[in-house]
Amino acid sequence: MLLNTLMLALRSIRRNLMRSFLTILGIVIGVSAVITMVTLGNGATLAVQSQISGLGTNLLQVRPGQRMGPGGGGTALPFKESDAEAVASQIGGIAAVAPEARSNATLVASGRNWSSNVIGSTNDWLLTGNWKLASGREFSDAELRGGAAVCLVGETVRRELFAGQAVVGAALRVKQISCEIIGLLASKGQGAFGNDQDDVVLVPIKTLQRRITGNNRVNSLLVSMQDGSDPTRVTAGITQLLRERRKLASTDEDNFNVLDTKQLADTLSGTTKVLTMLLGAVAAVSLLVGGIGIMNIMLVSVTERTREIGLRLAIGALEREVLLQFLIEAVVLAALGGLVGIVIATGASLGLARLMEVPYTFNLSVNVLSFVFSAVIGVVFGYFPARRAARMDPIDALRHE
Amino acid sequence: MSAAPGRPQASSDRSPSGEGASPVSAAPGRPQASSHRSPQGEGIPVDAAPGRPPASADRSPPGGSASVSEPLIRLRGITKVYGQGATALQALKGVNLDIEAGDFVAIMGPSGSGKSTAMNTLGGLDTPTTGEYLFQGLHVETLTRDQRARLRRRYLGFVFQGFNLLARTSAQENVELPLLYRGEAAATRHAMAAKALESVGLKGWEHHTPAELSGGQQQRVAIARAIVTEPAVLLADEPTGNLDTQRSREIMDLLWGLNVNHGITVLMVTHELDMAAYAKRIVRFVDGVVASDERNAHPAGLQSAPASPIPGAGGDAQSPPLQPQEH
Numbered sequence: 001m002l003l004n005t006l007m008l009a010l011r012s013i014r015r016n017l018m019r020s021f022l023t024i025l026g027i028v029i030g031v032s033a034v035i036t037m038v039t040l041g042n043g044a045t046l047a048v049q050s051q052i053s054g055l056g057t058n059l060l061q062v063r064p065g066q067r068m069g070p071g072g073g074g075t076a077l078p079f080k081e082s083d084a085e086a087v088a089s090q091i092g093g094i095a096a097v098a099p100e101a102r103s104n105a106t107l108v109a110s111g112r113n114w115s116s117n118v119i120g121s122t123n124d125w126l127l128t129g130n131w132k133l134a135s136g137r138e139f140s141d142a143e144l145r146g147g148a149a150v151c152l153v154g155e156t157v158r159r160e161l162f163a164g165q166a167v168v169g170a171a172l173r174v175k176q177i178s179c180e181i182i183g184l185l186a187s188k189g190q191g192a193f194g195n196d197q198d199d200v201v202l203v204p205i206k207t208l209q210r211r212i213t214g215n216n217r218v219n220s221l222l223v224s225m226q227d228g229s230d231p232t233r234v235t236a237g238i239t240q241l242l243r244e245r246r247k248l249a250s251t252d253e254d255n256f257n258v259l260d261t262k263q264l265a266d267t268l269s270g271t272t273k274v275l276t277m278l279l280g281a282v283a284a285v286s287l288l289v290g291g292i293g294i295m296n297i298m299l300v301s302v303t304e305r306t307r308e309i310g311l312r313l314a315i316g317a318l319e320r321e322v323l324l325q326f327l328i329e330a331v332v333l334a335a336l337g338g339l340v341g342i343v344i345a346t347g348a349s350l351g352l353a354r355l356m357e358v359p360y361t362f363n364l365s366v367n368v369l370s371f372v373f374s375a376v377i378g379v380v381f382g383y384f385p386a387r388r389a390a391r392m393d394p395i396d397a398l399r400h401e
Numbered sequence: 402m403s404a405a406p407g408r409p410q411a412s413s414d415r416s417p418s419g420e421g422a423s424p425v426s427a428a429p430g431r432p433q434a435s436s437h438r439s440p441q442g443e444g445i446p447v448d449a450a451p452g453r454p455p456a457s458a459d460r461s462p463p464g465g466s467a468s469v470s471e472p473l474i475r476l477r478g479i480t481k482v483y484g485q486g487a488t489a490l491q492a493l494k495g496v497n498l499d500i501e502a503g504d505f506v507a508i509m510g511p512s513g514s515g516k517s518t519a520m521n522t523l524g525g526l527d528t529p530t531t532g533e534y535l536f537q538g539l540h541v542e543t544l545t546r547d548q549r550a551r552l553r554r555r556y557l558g559f560v561f562q563g564f565n566l567l568a569r570t571s572a573q574e575n576v577e578l579p580l581l582y583r584g585e586a587a588a589t590r591h592a593m594a595a596k597a598l599e600s601v602g603l604k605g606w607e608h609h610t611p612a613e614l615s616g617g618q619q620q621r622v623a624i625a626r627a628i629v630t631e632p633a634v635l636l637a638d639e640p641t642g643n644l645d646t647q648r649s650r651e652i653m654d655l656l657w658g659l660n661v662n663h664g665i666t667v668l669m670v671t672h673e674l675d676m677a678a679y680a681k682r683i684v685r686f687v688d689g690v691v692a693s694d695e696r697n698a699h700p701a702g703l704q705s706a707p708a709s710p711i712p713g714a715g716g717d718a719q720s721p722p723l724q725p726q727e728h
Contacts, residue, residue, distance in 0.1 A: 008581075311561075311567075314526060314553065315558075315578065316557075
């Protein structure tokens with residue numbers, strides 16, 4: 001009986017192909033909107049996560065000042081190089097600590113200028129930032145201790161100043177000093193905030209302090225934790241140590257902050273997820289509207305087929321059989337809309353993901369859920385018209401013109 | 402329409418009381434009507450006599466076959482009121498009617514006489530306000546909606562004035578529809594529908610949709626749909642109302658054949674005397690009651706030859722005047 005009813009429903013849908021198509025259009029749009037939104041949202045979340053993890057894994061950034069973000073570190077007491085050594089030697093669970101001093105400088109080479117970020121640090125900076133060397137070598141201990149005029153350059157700097165030339169071994173003028181390029185950093189691409197991470201020149205920290213900035217400030221400490229370390233415990237340890245070293249009374253607030261990049265990643269991807277859900281919810285409303293469309297057409301269909309219903313009842317169809325017939329028709333329509341919606345959503349997601357440069361992943365649960373939801377909409381909005389059909393009086397229905 | 406062989410088996414299959422019923426004993430409260438109707442004993446002679454000699458069977462007394470008291474259908478004191486209070490309309494005002502298995506009854510009457518309401522009640526589509534409706538001894542008036550649906554699906558076939566075929570659906574599929582609700586397997590449905598279509602002379606037209614068929618052919622499809630379930634009773638509501646005379650006669654011949662050859666009891670509402678002439682019995686409704694109930698001594702179908710004029714029709718028009726019936 002169920003199979004027969006299904007056949008009846010399919011036949012009736014085929015009989016009114018154009019109207020059936022218009023009926024399911026709402027569901028098609030709703031389902032494809034939901035799936036596309038969620039797929040793109042998930043892609044954006046993935047992109048954010050991968051970009052932040054590119055900053056460094058298990059990375060803590062320690063900065064002067066009370067708040068994270070721009071302006072926080074400007075006036076606060078900077079760190080010293082010895083702070084980095086103290087953290088490295090006294091806190092457990094740490095893989096590497098890199099002191100970081102920054103400056104902007106105009107670079108000159110081969111008669112071309114380029115303004116870039118100059119960072120003074122140690123070889124640990126490469127470790128904490130997940131940097132690889134494309135060619136050349138790291139700093140030697142002697143170069144680090146003596147503040148030698150050597151540097152590593154990023155891909156952007158190479159492209160701007162040394163296009164088509166050998167870069168390792170060349171001379172690069174950074175402000176007033178000329179340094180020898182000993183290595184090229186492998187490209188990392190765009191950062192989490194759209195910044196170009198490859199636009200960088202790395203020199204030994206002493207070189208920067210003595211010969212470029214002229215002070216011994218350290219702008220931040222980059223702490224790379226060992227795998228499996230508890231970030232909370234490490235953060236607490238660093239905080240306590242630095243409070244002592246910065247001679248803060250127990251009533252004073254911290255004049256520095258420790259930022260966990262993992263936490264940052266979670267926060268950012270959390271935001272993207274909320275946005276995804278919001279967009280998905282808006283799209284779900286269109287699904288609801290699609291459901292009302294189905295109800296509307298089913299009501300029209302029931303009215304139009306009053307005589308047919310009367311006949312079916314007269315020849316002995318039970319109330320529930322008529323109910324089932326129209327219910328199944330509505331569900332088949334809605335589910336069909338869901339299927340078409342999934343196909344369209346897959347195409348749209350692929351295209352838009354490419355356009356927006358976010359990764360595309362087929363999200364099975366969203367597809368299945370949307371399909372099931374559209375079928376449920378068919379049941380919910382098909383029930384009322386179907387019940388109306390089933391409750392008809394066969395005599396009146398047969399007389400209906 | 403030649404004589405009907407094989408009739409006895411069919412009827413005994415169909416009705417538990419197939420041995421025949423005596424209208425006399427069945428309707429004790431209706432002396433006049435029964436005396437008028439007593440010679441018929443339709444259920445029996447048709448069942449018993451394979452050859453079914455035309456008039457003699459009608460006139461022969463019930464005789465020894467009057468053993469079962471229950472007719473196929475028995476209406477007792479049926480009333481039907483539509484609406485309430487001042488606007489209430491009493492469509493039926495106490496109808497008593499017995500119908501034997503194998504009978505062919507034409508129900509006539511002016512519009513508003515209650516014939517349609519009576520037909521709907523007989524078809525189990527409507528329930529009486531008061532009164533009893535016994536179908537093979539079953540109290541139909543007490544049945545629920547679904548139970549009546551099952552009764553219709555099992556025992557009744559319907560033919561309508563407007564054919565009521567499903568549009569854009571082949572004749573075959575239209576005929577299969579009632580079988581679908583009886584839960585028959587696809588192969589059985591196909592075979593039965595094909596057989597029913599063949600029996601109404603539409604072999605080869607199985608895959609045509611109603612739009613591709615003439616009115617007469619459409620009504621044949623509708624009849625095939627009604628008889629495909631091998632019902633005990635065929636209820637036809639003005640089956641020829643939308644057809645020209647020639648087509649009407651063909652349909653009536655078909656109904657006549659079904660009645661005679663297959664033992665299907667036919668109840669037909671009509672306002673055309675020509676068509677009523679095919680019936681063995683004519684019941685006239687006036688103002689919500691049975692105004693007359695008479696045997697048709699010479700049913701038109703017996704004159705056979707569809708194309709030929711039907712003398713029975715003329716005779717019927719001059720049949721005895723209306724006889725008010727007691728209730």
